[in-house]
Amino acid sequence: MSLTSDVGRLTLERPIAITCGDPAGIGPDLVLTLPASFPDAPLVAIGDREVLSQRATQLGLEAPLSDWQPGQPLTPGTLPVWHTPAGAPVTAGQPDPATANGTITMLARAAQGCLDGTFAAMVTAPVAKNVICDGADPAFTGHTEFLAAQAGVDQVVMMLTARELRVALVTTHLPLSQVSRAVTADSLTRTLTILRDDLIGKYRIEEPRILVLGLNPHAGEGGHLGREELDVIIPTLDALRAQGMALTGPLPADTAFQPDLLAQHDAVLAMYHDQGLPVLKYAGFGEAINITLGLPFIRTSVDHGTAFDLAGTGQAKAGSLIAATRLALELAAT
Ligand SMILES: NC(=O)C1=CN([C@@H]2O[C@H](COP(=O)(O)OP(=O)(O)OC[C@H]3O[C@@H](n4cnc5c(N)ncnc54)[C@H](O)[C@@H]3O)[C@@H](O)[C@H]2O)C=CC1
Numbered sequence: 001m002s003l004t005s006d007v008g009r010l011t012l013e014r015p016i017a018i019t020c021g022d023p024a025g026i027g028p029d030l031v032l033t034l035p036a037s038f039p040d041a042p043l044v045a046i047g048d049r050e051v052l053s054q055r056a057t058q059l060g061l062e063a064p065l066s067d068w069q070p071g072q073p074l075t076p077g078t079l080p081v082w083h084t085p086a087g088a089p090v091t092a093g094q095p096d097p098a099t100a101n102g103t104i105t106m107l108a109r110a111a112q113g114c115l116d117g118t119f120a121a122m123v124t125a126p127v128a129k130n131v132i133c134d135g136a137d138p139a140f141t142g143h144t145e146f147l148a149a150q151a152g153v154d155q156v157v158m159m160l161t162a163r164e165l166r167v168a169l170v171t172t173h174l175p176l177s178q179v180s181r182a183v184t185a186d187s188l189t190r191t192l193t194i195l196r197d198d199l200i201g202k203y204r205i206e207e208p209r210i211l212v213l214g215l216n217p218h219a220g221e222g223g224h225l226g227r228e229e230l231d232v233i234i235p236t237l238d239a240l241r242a243q244g245m246a247l248t249g250p251l252p253a254d255t256a257f258q259p260d261l262l263a264q265h266d267a268v269l270a271m272y273h274d275q276g277l278p279v280l281k282y283a284g285f286g287e288a289i290n291i292t293l294g295l296p297f298i299r300t301s302v303d304h305g306t307a308f309d310l311a312g313t314g315q316a317k318a319g320s321l322i323a324a325t326r327l328a329l330e331l332a333a334t
């Protein structure tokens with residue numbers, strides 16, 4: 001069976017899973033808006049049907065839902081929902097660790113469905129890492145790491161994109177005190193290889209040019225402000241350049257984000273989360289996309305969190321979820 005999407009008149013063989021995020025956050029609010037943006041796209045929401053229904057009522061949204069299970073056809077004109085109970089009563093804006101196991105089940109269903117071919121891709125609405133840590137898994141650090149474990153891959157790469165700007169990270173959800181130890185020749189090599197390969201494979205860039213940031217102020221100032229550049233980053237970049245990778249750097253992070261330099265590169269590689277993402281979010285918060293590179297399936301996500309302050313108010317903006325869904329549809333069709 002072929003399923004039609006309105007994005008670029010694409011045809012997909014399988015639906016795309018949309019996980020609804022923390023049931024008390026803005027995820028359900030935003031997911032309910034997707035049918036209006038993609039009326040013909042084969043989307044399946046994974047989450048608590050009652051939560052979606054109640055949130056639609058709270059928001060005054062016209063959102064017909066239908067029940068869906070793997071193997072069943074989609075019901076046109078509705079948002080098909082693979083009902084995944086939250087596990088506790090849900091009030092918008094009031095996170096509850098008792099819902100954490102339901103959230104994990106929702107993510108696992110989407111990931112396993114991508115792995116077994118049920119879904120063509122998955123798009124995730126935001127979860128609260130602390131709620132999952134408190135209620136289900138103290139080791140949970142984010143979708144990125146959870147999906148890597150589900151897929152059985154050692155390393156994936158978090159990349160956020162806002163229009164022309166692409167920022168990928170060597171380390172993701174790691175305390176700052178552990179970042180230096182995590183920037184190794186091996187992690188840097190694997191990150192750059194995944195980034196280069198997916199810029200070619202997913203973004204159709206023939207010879208990706210990657211700008212790599214240093215870790216320390218002034219990229220270490222020749223070893224006077226830290227030795228990671230001299231000991232690890234420079235030798236690793238030199239070795240990868242010798243193999244043909246087009247790399248610039250390591251450059252000082254404070255001056256690397258200049259329009260002229262960015263125009264000469266296809267992506268920036270930052271060493272840690274808050275080195276790269278504030279710039280990206282300044283450039284495009286609300287419309288940016290988070291994509292996990294290196295997975296054996298397509299996963300895109302929003303650029304924002306659960307925004308419990310906005311859940312159920314109608315003030316949450318859907319731009320990032322719409323952009324993430326559009327990209328997933330496009331990638332799934334290529
Ligand atoms: N992809 C994911 O699952 C992500 C989850 N998070 C989680 O979200 C939780 C809350 O994180 P915060 O740092 O407070 O970030 P946040 O993004 O939830 O909120 C930051 C500010 O942006 C506003 N905001 C966020 N999304 C918005 C939207 N769509 N429309 C309008 N305004 C919006 C919020 O109202 C708040 O003022 C944390 O537990 C974190 O782990 C954070 C980032 C990504």
Ligand SMILES: NCC(=O)COP(=O)(O)O
Nearest residue numbers: 141142143144145290301
């Ligand atoms: N800042 C990005 C973020 O926290 C999203 O993480 P993930 O849940 O997509 O791994």
